[in-house]
Amino acid sequence: MDKTNFKHKIQLSVRNYEIDWQGIVHNAIYLHYFEVGRVQYLTDIGATVDINSINSSSKVVLVRNEIDYRMPARFRDVLNIYSRISAIRNTSFDFESILENNATQEIVGENKAVHVWLDPRTSRPTPVPQEFRNLVRRYEGERCRIEPYTIVV
Amino acid sequence: MDKTNFKHKIQLSVRNYEIDWQGIVHNAIYLHYFEVGRVQYLTDIGATVDINSINSSSKVVLVRNEIDYRMPARFRDVLNIYSRISAIRNTSFDFESILENNATQEIVGENKAVHVWLDPRTSRPTPVPQEFRNLVRRYEGERCRIEPYTIVV
Amino acid sequence: MDKTNFKHKIQLSVRNYEIDWQGIVHNAIYLHYFEVGRVQYLTDIGATVDINSINSSSKVVLVRNEIDYRMPARFRDVLNIYSRISAIRNTSFDFESILENNATQEIVGENKAVHVWLDPRTSRPTPVPQEFRNLVRRYEGERCRIEPYTIVV
Amino acid sequence: MDKTNFKHKIQLSVRNYEIDWQGIVHNAIYLHYFEVGRVQYLTDIGATVDINSINSSSKVVLVRNEIDYRMPARFRDVLNIYSRISAIRNTSFDFESILENNATQEIVGENKAVHVWLDPRTSRPTPVPQEFRNLVRRYEGERCRIEPYTIVV
Numbered sequence: 001m002d003k004t005n006f007k008h009k010i011q012l013s014v015r016n017y018e019i020d021w022q023g024i025v026h027n028a029i030y031l032h033y034f035e036v037g038r039v040q041y042l043t044d045i046g047a048t049v050d051i052n053s054i055n056s057s058s059k060v061v062l063v064r065n066e067i068d069y070r071m072p073a074r075f076r077d078v079l080n081i082y083s084r085i086s087a088i089r090n091t092s093f094d095f096e097s098i099l100e101n102n103a104t105q106e107i108v109g110e111n112k113a114v115h116v117w118l119d120p121r122t123s124r125p126t127p128v129p130q131e132f133r134n135l136v137r138r139y140e141g142e143r144c145r146i147e148p149y150t151i152v153v
Numbered sequence: 154m155d156k157t158n159f160k161h162k163i164q165l166s167v168r169n170y171e172i173d174w175q176g177i178v179h180n181a182i183y184l185h186y187f188e189v190g191r192v193q194y195l196t197d198i199g200a201t202v203d204i205n206s207i208n209s210s211s212k213v214v215l216v217r218n219e220i221d222y223r224m225p226a227r228f229r230d231v232l233n234i235y236s237r238i239s240a241i242r243n244t245s246f247d248f249e250s251i252l253e254n255n256a257t258q259e260i261v262g263e264n265k266a267v268h269v270w271l272d273p274r275t276s277r278p279t280p281v282p283q284e285f286r287n288l289v290r291r292y293e294g295e296r297c298r299i300e301p302y303t304i305v306v
Numbered sequence: 307m308d309k310t311n312f313k314h315k316i317q318l319s320v321r322n323y324e325i326d327w328q329g330i331v332h333n334a335i336y337l338h339y340f341e342v343g344r345v346q347y348l349t350d351i352g353a354t355v356d357i358n359s360i361n362s363s364s365k366v367v368l369v370r371n372e373i374d375y376r377m378p379a380r381f382r383d384v385l386n387i388y389s390r391i392s393a394i395r396n397t398s399f400d401f402e403s404i405l406e407n408n409a410t411q412e413i414v415g416e417n418k419a420v421h422v423w424l425d426p427r428t429s430r431p432t433p434v435p436q437e438f439r440n441l442v443r444r445y446e447g448e449r450c451r452i453e454p455y456t457i458v459v
Numbered sequence: 460m461d462k463t464n465f466k467h468k469i470q471l472s473v474r475n476y477e478i479d480w481q482g483i484v485h486n487a488i489y490l491h492y493f494e495v496g497r498v499q500y501l502t503d504i505g506a507t508v509d510i511n512s513i514n515s516s517s518k519v520v521l522v523r524n525e526i527d528y529r530m531p532a533r534f535r536d537v538l539n540i541y542s543r544i545s546a547i548r549n550t551s552f553d554f555e556s557i558l559e560n561n562a563t564q565e566i567v568g569e570n571k572a573v574h575v576w577l578d579p580r581t582s583r584p585t586p587v588p589q590e591f592r593n594l595v596r597r598y599e600g601e602r603c604r605i606e607p608y609t610i611v612v
Contacts (some may be wrong), residue, residue, distance in 0.1 A: 012474075016498050017332060017491045021325045027188075027215050028323065031181035032476045039475050062180050067218045168318075169345050170338045170485060174478045181476065185323045192322050333494075333521050337487035368486050373524040 001098055001110050005143055006082035008041045011102065014077045024072035031065065034097040034111040037081035041095075045139040047132060063092070064114040070107045078102040085136050088146045091125035092116045093136075154251055154263050158296055159235035161194045164255065167230045177225035184218065187250040187264040190234035194248075198292040200285060216245070217267040223260045231255040238289050241299045244278035245269045246289075307404055307416050311449055312388035314347045317408065320383045330378035337371065340403040340417040343387035347401075351445040353438060369398070370420040376413045384408040391442050394452045397431035398422045399442075460557055460569050464602055465541035467500045470561065473536045483531035490524065493556040493570040496540035500554075504598040506591060522551070523573040529566045537561040544595050547605045550584035551575045552595075 012033065020026035073079060082098040097111040119126040127149055136144050165186065173179035226232060235251040250264040272279040280302055289297055318339065326332035379385060388404040399421055405414040425432040433455055442450050471492065479485035532538060541557040556570040578585040586608055595603050 015471075015491065015495050017326070017334065017494060019327045020323070021327060021329050023327055026323060027218065028181045028184035031184065032474070035181075035476060036474050061222070063222050065180065065218070065220045065222075069214070069216050069218075165321075168338065168342050170341060170479070170487065172480045173476070174480060174482055176480055179476060185321065188323060189321050333524065334487045334490035337490065341486075367528070369528050371486065371524070371526045371528075375520070375522050375524075 001096055003082060003098055003100070005086075006084050006096075006098060007139070007143075008037070008044060008083045010037055010040050010081050010083075012036065012079055012081065014073055014075055014079065016075050019075050024074055025077075027067075027069065030067055030069070030099065030109050030111070033079065033081055033099055034067075034083075034095075034113065037083035037097050038095050038113065041083040041085075045135045047135050059120055060115050060117055062113055063116050064112075066112040068110045070109055071101065073099070073101065073108050077108075079108060085140060085144050086112075088128050088133055088136060088144065090127055090147060090150045093128055154249055156235060156251055156253070158239075159237050159249075159251065160292070160296075161190070161197060161236045163190055163193050163234050163236075165189065165232055165234065167226055167228055167232065169228050172228050177227055178230075180220070180222065183220055183222070183252065183262050183264070186232065186234055186252055187220075187236075187248075187266065190236035190250050191248050191266070194236040194238075198288045200288050212273055213268050213270055215266055216269050217265075219265040221263045223262055224254065226252070226254065226261050230261075232261060238293060238297050239265075240297065241281050241286055241289060243280055243300060243303045246281055307402055309388060309404055309406070311392075312390045312402075312404065313445070313449075314343070314350060314389045316343055316346050316387050316389075318342065318385055318387065320379055320381055320385065322381050325381050330380055331383075333373070333375065336373055336375070336405065336415050336417070339385065339387055339405055340373075340389075340401075340419065343389035343403050344401050344419065347389040347391075351441045353441050365426055366421050366423055368419055369422050370418075372418040374416045376415055377407065379405070379407065379414050383414075385414060391446060391450050392418075394434050394439055394442060394450065396433055396453060396456045399434055460555055462541060462557055462559070464545075465543045465555075465557065466598070466602075467496070467503060467542045469496055469499050469540050469542075471495065471538055471540065473532055473534055473538065475534050478534050483533055484536075486526070486528065489526055489528070489558065489568050489570070492538065492540055492558055493526075493542075493554075493572065496542035496556050497554050497572065500542040500544075504594045506594050518579055519574050519576055521572055522575050523571075525571040527569045529568055530560065532558070532560065532567050536567075538567060544599060544603050545571075547587050547592055547595060547603065549586055549606060549609045552587055 014025055018025050018029045080100040080102050082100065084096055085093055086096045087094045093115055095113040095115065097113070098107060099109040100106065101108050116125050117128045118124065130149060133146055133149065137146060167178055171178050171182045233253040233255050235253065237249055238246055239249045240247045246268055248266040248268065250266070252261040252263070253259065254261055269278050270281045271277065283302060286299055286302065290299060320331055324331050324335045386406040386408050388406065390402055391399055392402045393400045401419040401421065403417040403419070405416070406412065407414050422431050423434045424430065436455060439452055439455065443452060473484055477484050477488045539559040539561050541559065543555055544552055545555045546553045552574055554572040554574065556572070558567040558569070559565065560567050575584050576587045577583065589608060592605055592608065596605060
């Protein structure tokens with residue numbers, strides 16, 4: 001992933017209890033970090049992050065995670081998390097994230113997280129709402145590939 | 154993934170503290186479950202699972218995780234974890250896993266985890282040792298695609 | 307604590323991701339184990355364990371935890387968790403737990419967890435309901451010290 | 460505990476994955492927070508925090524935790540963690556901690572964590588070294604009650 005495509009950046013420090021028996025951040029903790037970035041991103045673009053909606057069975061579900069581990073992260077490392085919505089399709093959208101060691105600027109990891117929008121009544125995929133598309137378009141401009149909205153009949 | 158390709162199966166129960174704010178198993182916990190299966194698999198095929206080697210910076214590193222989330226898992230669900238090494242290349246190998254709801258036989262999630270073998274002195278990729286290839290061959294037979302060993306000169 | 311006072315026992319295995327950088331179960335994970343025991347205890351005595359009530363701000367809150375660490379627990383240790391409600395006072399009750407290494411019968415840790423019953427409307431302490439007292443009395447008999455119910459006026 | 464007795468303060472934010480099924484920080488996570496404060500405290504007073512020593516079986520072990528839960532903490536709450544070593548006895552010492560909601564100044568929780576110093580060769584309690592006592596005395600002055608060093612013969 002190309003860091004120059006990302007506008008949104010937050011920073012956090014590795015806490016001691018996130019270190020595993022090998023003295024490095026456990027591979028599952030990376031998912032926590034990427035999620036912290038995504039939740040903040042949604043807040044910052046003005047999407048109402050309902051604590052009961054994002055990633056939930058009711059409205060938006062995470063259906064796929066891809067993580068590339070580039071470098072270990074260690075206790076007290078300061079990490080930058082870059083997040084962006086890179087694509088919106090008819091009923092799904094992609095979050096991309098980069099985890100970067102702030103001191104060395106080395107890439108620690110990369111993530112692609114695919115989400116699907118569900119109709120809360122039927123739990124079936126439904127088009128990503130126009131309002132959400134507008135919020136992403138306003139924030140990302142042309143960096144996000146947004147496919148046209150299709151009415152499912 | 155096709156369940157009939159998997160010989161190795163363990164079972165665990167979802168514990169209450171693995172449930173997130175939505176009442177379902179958090180997406181990062183899936184990585185814990187898949188790892189539990191892998192560690193048991195390595196033990197069962199006779200690979201010496203050094204607590205300081207698997208996934209460590211010293212010998213074998215996890216470089217990529219792909220997770221597909223099919224169904225939520227909930228408190229007290231009994232889950233079956235199927236694990237196999239599906240491919241060994243010159244310096245890397247793939248673990249595949251299926252997470253299954255024991256009661257309903259529904260697939261909860263799937264995982265592919267790519268590992269690279271490192272020379273502990275140089276931290277550079279080195280061929281997967283013949284001894285490890287033999288252990289996998291003995292357990293998996295023809296189900297695992299094993300590329301020939303190449304001496305790097 | 308005296309193990310002979312405990313009727314309720316469950317068993318679990320230490321999972322690899324519960325191990326910290328020192329190769330032993332992290333001190334916070336003990337609280338997870340004790341909680342697993344408590345939730346199962348409540349189920350087994352017939353108390354309706356609402357996923358949204360126990361330990362929640364709405365009805366029953368955990369107000370104090372005391373943990374004594376006796377021995378480290380390690381990867382793959384099989385642990386027995388003994389749980390009991392040892393005392394019910396007017397608006398609060400105590401859970402006691404023992405964590406035991408199944409192989410060596412050594413005590414790994416002990417816990418006392420104090421809970422307070424709240425009126426969900428006012429969030430103020432309210433007497434532990436008679437129905438709950440009866441369930442505990444039926445299961446624990448005279449082993450649980452139950453103070454008489456006082457009507458707060 | 461009296462906040463005015465504490466010199467050492469750090470700050471952190473509640474991250475979304477630390478929230479449990481009730482929408483509040485899980486009771487075990489409090490131990491993580493207190494530990495973050497202690498580790499930073501030791502660093503700041505100049506005690507060499509060996510990643511393999513503090514809380515380990517080799518030199519210093521945590522033997523008891525007492526936690527009082529005063530208020531729930533929620534997603535995005537900014538928390539202040541106050542830490543101090545309040546007492547040093549012959550072979551053991553006490554850490555005290557306060558967790559405070561930064562916005563409301565309300566006490567979220569309190570912790571007392573008792574540690575024992577071990578002789579790494581015999582794993583038996585040994586006097587807390589004079590060097591460590593000096594570091595604490597220099598930082599805490601008379602706020603820490605330090606009992607005289609006793610040679611065990």
